[in-house]
Amino acid sequence: MRSPKLDALLSRYYTIIIFLIPALTIFTLFVVLPIGEAAYYSFFRWNGYGAPEKFVGFKNYEFLFKNRVFIMSLKNNFYIIAISLFVQLPFALLIALMISDKLRGAAFFRTVFFLPFILAEIVTALIWAYIYDGNYGLVAAIWGFFGAEAPFVLGDKDWALVAILIVIFWKFFGIHMMIYIAGLQAISKEVLEAAKVDGAGPITTAFRIKIPMLIPTIKLSVFLSLLGSLQLFDIIMPLTGGGPSNVTHSMVSYLYYFGVMRMKVGFGSAVGVVIFLICLFIAIGYQRTLMRDDNENKF
């Protein structure tokens, strides 16, 4: 007869193996290995058929950083990040502070502001492609009202990126607002009561108590915003497709047009690796503060 202890031990190993294998296999094969392979392929010129043989060293990277369109896409990504961090998030925080209090109609505004986030990015971009259309859209109607000929903002080199940034703002400020509201609701009522008793007004309370206590939440939203901005693709496609004259590409749309569509596996992978390195750089900076496990010592 086997001892119950041995049974428990066997059961444990059995469970570990059976329960972990599906997720580990799929995750390793389709997430971890492809990222490693991207790094490897980026040193070759290769169309994806046969084995990669034409080793070119850092040529793909050299070409990339001399390529005007790629530099432009890199810049665009940084504009997107800058606007997100310095305009969108503070604005979302402001709105969150305004409607988290006992404001009448707060639930209504919350829902409305969050609404764009649930739309598919493709759909959002198509709606705005219509709005921006100089013949038919809302922009045309507004200009027409003033008796002016409407511009085609999406076809204008100077304005196309601004138009995209407005769409990004429209779609994503609601999710950040929602994250902040959730954070604000977690602040204990006693603290706020105490501040009120001490005679702190709404503005003092916001700056001295609410915002400092929201720091972990703000870090989370900054992180999400950074990673999201770096991977922007869906919104660009229906709006400009990277045009006019390739001035509105993001790094991912650049990767799609110049790597995937032309089946340049080596070159495309080099673009992917650059995106990866930027993300890694950001993630390392965040790792200690954000992804720290709150119950580190339980095991």
Place this chain on the structure above:
Amino acid sequence: MKTNFRTYYLYLLLFFLAGVIIIPLYVSVIGGFKHTGELRTNSLGLPIDWKFENYTSLLANSDFWLFLWNSTVYAVGTTFFVVLFASMTAFVFAHVKFVANKFLYNYFLLGLMFPFATAILPLFLRVRDFGLLGTSWAVIIPQIAFGLGFSIILFRGFFRQMPKEIFEAAVCDGCSYTQFYFRFTLPLSTPILATVSVITLTGSWNNYLLPLIMINDESLYSWPMGIMVFRGEYFTDWGKILAYVSLTLVPAVVFFFALQKYIVAGLTGGAVKE
């Protein structure tokens, strides 16, 4: 007096903002009912001459339904496997003590920070070499792989907050880990199961880049691909395009109102604990 004034401006700002959000959605839905000529002259008002044809012709279009069906297959398939595999993995991380526990958890966690775009070309080659191109699995399997990380975090957090006493009592009664997982953990985890399902479903439903890379065969197109093809065909025939947009927008909004609680919980519950 002063507070009244402030409230007044506050509402002014909030209503203005609500208008900025709602008006584009409103003109899109209403635009689908308009003739091209009317779109030019009357983009804000209700249609003078209601044109239902844009909507009815789409509803009679078999491709439209095919693309919706394909997206449903991708979304349901992905969600089923993500929920199953991620909850199993998280269960082990939460309840079973073993040497590599922490290490393996971090392994999945790191994957969360990797941008999907980096892997896209090698991923395509792998899917091709496995002979999955031309099947639904070409979309479903990569989506499972990239959905696991975040789902595991959510599940693990939830499982660890379940009272330890149930687990200990069950083990004493000779319940194995597997039995415990099916009889206690899953039935007691409906909120987190719902949250992960809703996040995975919407993520898959709205995904554009992955199907775009993986799918060549038009009979397997997802609806975002379909809508882009449609846009290519009727470039400035906005009435038709807006009708298509509206028909996908309405279910999304209904879905959102029904399950808002879970969506928000999933987006904020994962990490805002501190």
